[in-house]
Amino acid sequence: MNLQIHNYNTFRRHARLFLEPSIHHKWKMDQQAMFQQLQPQGKIALSGDMHADSPGHSAKYCSYTLMHLESNTILDIQLVQSKEVGGSAHMEKEGLRRGLDLLESNQLHVDYILTDRHTQVQKFLRERDVKQYYDVWHLEKGLSKKLEKLSRNKDCRVLRKWLLSIKNHIYWSIMSSKEGPEKVAKWKSLVSHIQNVHINDDPLFPRCAHPDRVSRDPSKWLKPGTMVLYKVEKLLMNKRVLRDVEKLSHQHKTSALESFHSVIQRFAPKNVVFPFIGMLCRVYLAAMHFNENADREQAMTFEDTAVYTTMYPKSKKGQPTKKKCMAGYVGDLMRLLFMEVFDDPATFVEELRKVPISVELSAQFDRPAKEDVIV
Known part of the structure; x- marks a missing residue:
């Protein structure tokens, strides 16, 4: 059709200068607002679980999520690279440690946490003296x-x-x-x-x-x-x-957390490779979307009749249909982008650069000359 569009390098340049700093800044502001709201409540109950960026046991990134059980809102997401901790088997424990450290630094104390039965997590929480329950x-x-x-x-x-x-x-x-x-x-x-x-x-x-x-x-x-x-x-x-x-939870489950992992799939599919900051911003976007729509009510008709959706197989019967998802966070991001970030991107970019990123494995090798690699 002879349409003129920007190439991938142009998109990445705009993402580094404007989009990613906006997403990072908004998530940090929303997160601080949630922390301030929960601080007067004393101890809080959490659920935690890991989401890998690829199927199998060769994941590069692990996003560890801490969810507030009472409100079903995402409080924190820690993105860990496998090379930081010596392998993908150690990423879950490291993500949990970083998340709990962040909560404690913001005067939030954990009453108990609901997780799976990961052995490293069990030992870590036992040594940290945090009460743990397992998901049924x-x-x-x-x-x-x-x-x-x-x-x-x-x-x-x-x-x-x-x-x-x-x-x-x-x-x-x-x-x-x-x-x-x-x-x-x-x-x-x-x-x-x-x-x-x-x-x-x-x-x-x-x-x-x-x-x-x-x-x-x-x-x-x-x-x-x-x-x-x-x-x-x-x-x-x-x-x-x-x-x-004996330690199975009879009151709460991690089903809401599993639902959030399916939301991450929409923003960061497992069949696509992303850079670290790109992956981090995508899980932040997923958290904003989930938090805004966590407590959607059941959809109703004009006659105030509850709406249900038929599920198959028949053993599942009818499931309640929720109201349409809202996307108010998108409008907030656009206002932040056009009203503040475009005027002074340096401040937001500098804030994003404070995020620690591990050095690529290829950095330990010297880049050879072009003449030496040509066969």
């Missing part, structure tokens, strides 16, 4: 994968009929009890259920609340002494699982 979904996801793999064995195929029931029992045993020992007692009753036994030895939970059901097909129950029951019991009743069950 992460535990259920890990156990479901192991049970699914176990059910593929020839002598364990009967377990396939129990996968959904075991998953539902995990949520029921956690959400219906508040104290750690009671959770473990209800958890242990799971092995009794799959044997059609509803009387337990634990005094905290001696008998199931539901009526006994006699099945006409005894073959679907797991029989004592069989290999499949031994493997299931070994998987569900090992010491680490029982120890973690």
